[in-house]
Amino acid sequence: MSVVPFEVTGSGSVGPASARRGSRLALPVALGLLALPLITAAHHSRPAPYGDHVTVHARVADGTAAPELRTTGRSVRAYDPATGRPRWTYSREGARPLALLPVPGHAVALWSDGLVTDTARADGSNVRWHRAIPGSAPWLRSPAAREAAGVLQPLDPRGRMLAVVTPQRIAAYRSADGDLRWVLPARGGCAFEPARAVRHRGALMVAQPCDDPATPWTSQLIAVDGLGRIVPRRTPLGNELPGGAPGDVPTRAEKELAAPR
Numbered sequence: 113m114s115v116v117p118f119e120v121t122g123s124g125s126v127g128p129a130s131a132r133r134g135s136r137l138a139l140p141v142a143l144g145l146l147a148l149p150l151i152t153a154a155h156h157s158r159p160a161p162y163g164d165h166v167t168v169h170a171r172v173a174d175g176t177a178a179p180e181l182r183t184t185g186r187s188v189r190a191y192d193p194a195t196g197r198p199r200w201t202y203s204r205e206g207a208r209p210l211a212l213l214p215v216p217g218h219a220v221a222l223w224s225d226g227l228v229t230d231t232a233r234a235d236g237s238n239v240r241w242h243r244a245i246p247g248s249a250p251w252l253r254s255p256a257a258r259e260a261a262g263v264l265q266p267l268d269p270r271g272r273m274l275a276v277v278t279p280q281r282i283a284a285y286r287s288a289d290g291d292l293r294w295v296l297p298a299r300g301g302c303a304f305e306p307a308r309a310v311r312h313r314g315a316l317m318v319a320q321p322c323d324d325p326a327t328p329w330t331s332q333l334i335a336v337d338g339l340g341r342i343v344p345r346r347t348p349l350g351n352e353l354p355g356g357a358p359g360d361v362p363t364r365a366e367k368e369l370a371a372p373r
Contacts, residue, residue: 162227162242163205169198172235179233181219183209188221190236200236204229210252210260215271218287222260225249228276230290241290248278262306265316273338273351277318279303282336286351293351294340299331315342 170192179190179199187203207223214220218240219233226249230240251257256279267273267284273293276283282296282304298304301323308319315335322332335342338351 162229162239163207164229164239165203165205166231166236166239167201168236169200172199176234178214178216181212181214181233183212183221188212188219188231190219190233200231202229202231202236202239210257211264213264213266213271213274215266215274215287218271220264220274220287222252222264222276224252226252228264228285230287243276243285243290243292245276245278245283247280251279258307260306262309265306265309267316267336267338268314275316275336277304277306277309279305282318282334284336284338284340286353288353293338296334296336296341302327302332304334 177193180193181188181190183189186208187201188209189201190199191197192199202219202221204223204225204227207225207227209221210224211222212219214233217233219231219236221229221231222245223229226245226247228243228245232238232240252260257263263277265275265277267275272287274285274287276285280298280303284293284295285291286293298320299322302320305319305321310317312335315337318334318336320332320334340346
């Protein structure tokens with residue numbers, strides 16, 4: 113800390129030089145005190161990240177049945193299944209929800225700006241994560257997207273893994289934390305068609321039509337599950353949470369359903 117010199121007269125009073133220095137020191141302090149309320153106000157007026165606006169309409173007790181989910185105009189809304197009253201509403205500035213995927217504990221939404229979000233389904237208390245889908249916004253605005261039909265897909269019965277299917281790629285996210293687990297690009301000269309995706313046993317079958325008519329049909333249909341593309345003798349990456357939290361690894365029955373036949 114620096115020491116500020118001052119002058120004292122023979123009578124013990126502070127001289128003119130000291131007074132001038134005191135005035136120069138007092139001015140920045142006064143300006144700082146005046147600016148403090150403005151800084152505080154700016155902090156409280158900052159927009160929510162990603163333009164999020166969540167309104168909770170009713171408190172929810174533990175164990176209450178999961179709400180029904182709907183898209184209403186520019187928002188996602190959850191309704192109590194017993195009373196029909198809204199529980200919570202979630203909207204984002206400058207975007208509207210195109211697709212909605214209800215899975216146990218999660219309300220996953222795809223927005224018109226190419227963002228995927230996951231909201232706590234029971235009470236809407238928080239938006240767990242946001243993930244941007246690169247280059248998807250122009251396609252989502254086009255008629256070819258068919259209002260985002262088939263873009264959001266669960267990859268296992270409990271919705272622990274989520275697929276986002278676009279013409280360029282299939283990306284898989286862990287619903288617990290939004291972690292990107294794997295990406296499958298479309299083959300050169302081909303493109304995925306989300307609207308033509310179907311489920312068969314434990315697999316998601318996605319059409320991948322190609323420009324070359326000589327391309328065999330086996331290359332124009334892709335099968336995936338929570339562990340990636342289903343091919344013989346694959347060595348998939350595990351999807352468990354750090355620390356191996358239970359319930360995040362497919363059960364033996366689920367693996368058998370997803371095994372190639």
